[in-house]
């Protein structure tokens with residue numbers, strides 16, 4: 001295989017194609033974190049008094065907390081005083097209207113394959129583009145507004161719909177929830193806000209694209225999605241960052257609320273810079289995502305394809321409060337080289353006849369470590385709760401690790417909980433079979449891995465599924481040999 | 482087409498093939514028979530380029546090229562096809578997707594134009610009929626949950642689609658019912674042509690009633706110990722291997 005391994009090697013050197021930096025002038029505050037910084041961020045965003053107080057309370061609480069040590073990941077201590085907590089691209093003065101976007105910014109997003117100019121918009125997908133700490137542009141905003149749908153930056157929503165923000169912010173993930181959620185609550189800068197009114201089926205995919213650009217900054221975005229009675233929405237999230245030798249922190253919070261008969265589908269293709277082959281640099285992705293099925297017959301589906309980040313710490317969860325509500329979690333987590341991932345989900349059954357499905361596919365290659373951690377909890381009143389979990393791990397090579405930590409807490413005897421888990425190695429037999437039919441080694445690996453992830457890819461919107469397959473191929477280039 | 486000279490192969494230090502000599506000319510069909518564990522599958526796998534086997538001596542020439550220098554996929558693209566004794570399951574990959582990818586990968590490597598969806602569908606329909614396979618299998622994951630017979634037919638379908646220069650069938654007949662056996666044989670016969678050769682590994686003379694071989698070889702203990710025409714197969718069917726074993730063992734004892 002020496003020859004084909006060589007070509008694979010060549011590929012791996014250029015694999016992170018989003019690693020460029022853009023020369024965009026930005027307004028950046030001094031590094032470090034204290035009460036004044038929290039106030040400064042709030043003031044820059046012209047926030048109402050109650051929100052400033054909310055941030056400060058979160059900050060006070062954060063100071064009393066310590067970083068969680070239970071995840072199966074290892075990294076040197078983070079110095080929170082070395083991080084810059086706010087960075088925004090400067091508006092060029094010659095821009096006529098506030099709606100206009102700096103051409104350099106447009107160019108950055110064009111390079112990422114996310115055109116923001118109206119004439120080049122992706123059909124059927126509305127995009128909110130977030131660079132470092134702020135949202136720079138939201139497309140199709142007016143069209144959606146005709147249906148009463150609110151889709152735009154979080155900061156905008158604070159200005160224009162403060163009552164909604166006040167009602168729902170922190171209602172699913174309290175400011176005190178965990179270390180990183182508390183930090184986010186104190187310093188969050190921007191993100192997306194989605195509101196789907198009663199009975200409205202959102203006619204297009206809503207998508208937010210997060211981009212870290214500035215050095216030494218952290219990205220702390222906040223996403224809030226509210227689906228009113230009988231409404232439905234499909235939301236996509238993508239992200240990239242430049243290649244840098246130092247680690248950068250990304251600590252986001254996402255809250256979803258589905259009322260009676262509402263459906264929210266939240267899909268993520270996470271592709272933050274994973275660090276280089278030796279494990280230098282990369283994003284620390286410490287994220288809290290939780291959905292509340294507040295109403296009867298509501299449904300929340302998390303689908304994630306995690307290929308990026310040096311470290312991923314992330315458990316998109318569902319609280320199934322409404323009777324007959326449904327929670328789903330479909331995940332592909334890939335780690336290669338020295339990446340570490342500790343990811344999974346929590347399904348908390350509170351209402352009657354609640355159902356949850358967990359399909360987790362871990363793929364480990366290189367020297368990486370990949371853990372699934374999942375909790376299924378059935379409360380006292382959750383009659384006839386039903387959970388099905390399947391956690392599979394695929395190992396490529398023998399220097400990587402895969403671990404599964406399933407937790408189960410059942411307080412109602414009528415619950416039906418099924419758990420299946422497998423660990424397998426990418427089969428020499430399978431590779432030989434496919435190559436004997438004329439496929440190159442790379443194509444053979446991709447075919448096997450895509451087959452393994454099929455159940456999860458099937459949950460993604462079409463264009464995203466194609467993107468995910470490509471990403472997977474890139475992430476695993478050179479991992480067999 | 483294929484010239485094997487003094488081929489010696491070891492697995493984990495154990496010598497399995499101990500000096501194989503065999504020449505297969507274009508258009509010829511060679512049957513290889515022999516007791517369990519004699520090295521038939523090993524020979525088939527080495528020809529296809531499986532890595533676990535270490536070639537310790539000898540040479541293989543295929544269409545004038547040094548076969549041992551070629552990668553597994555290169556060999557396939559150059560027209561070597563191995564119908565597996567135990568076809569492998571690939572979960573989540575539909576048989577149709579797999580077939581399309583392989584057909585186009587091989588066409589591309591051979592400098593032919595890739596087929597579009599319509600052409601592909603037509604080609605598949607034709608060949609499926611030829612091997613008598615249930616079309617619904619195309620939508621299922623490759624070989625997953627296929628019955629023994631379905632797996633073997635799927636192998637024949639692949640062979641018919643890829644149109645190899647050298648088809649190697651490793652016990653494609655075992656596990657097939659009488660009708661299926663005839664269909665498989667029929668498929669091979671249809672593919673027989675003056676520039677296409679076959680090596681057919683089998684335990685049963687039955688198959689050779691349908692696919693009449695030009696030569697029959699007996700592999701025993703890593704060596705071809707007897708060669709003949711189709712009558713040798715009949716003889717084996719009649720008398721078993723003991724008489725050959727005795728011949729060989731008495732020779733080596735001297």
Ligand SMILES: Nc1ncnc2c1ncn2[C@@H]1O[C@H](COP(=O)(O)OP(=O)(O)OP(=O)(O)O)[C@@H](O)[C@H]1O
Pocket residue numbers: 492493497515516517518519520521522523524533
């Ligand atoms: N990967 C391997 N590791 C160890 N031993 C092997 C391996 N492959 C083959 N062998 C051994 O080599 C010998 C020949 O095996 P092979 O499969 O080639 O026999 P065969 O003639 O095809 O037998 P059968 O008729 O049962 O299919 C056997 O003793 C077998 O156990």
Ligand SMILES: [Mg+2]
Pocket residue numbers: 521522523566651652
């Ligand atoms: Mg065999």
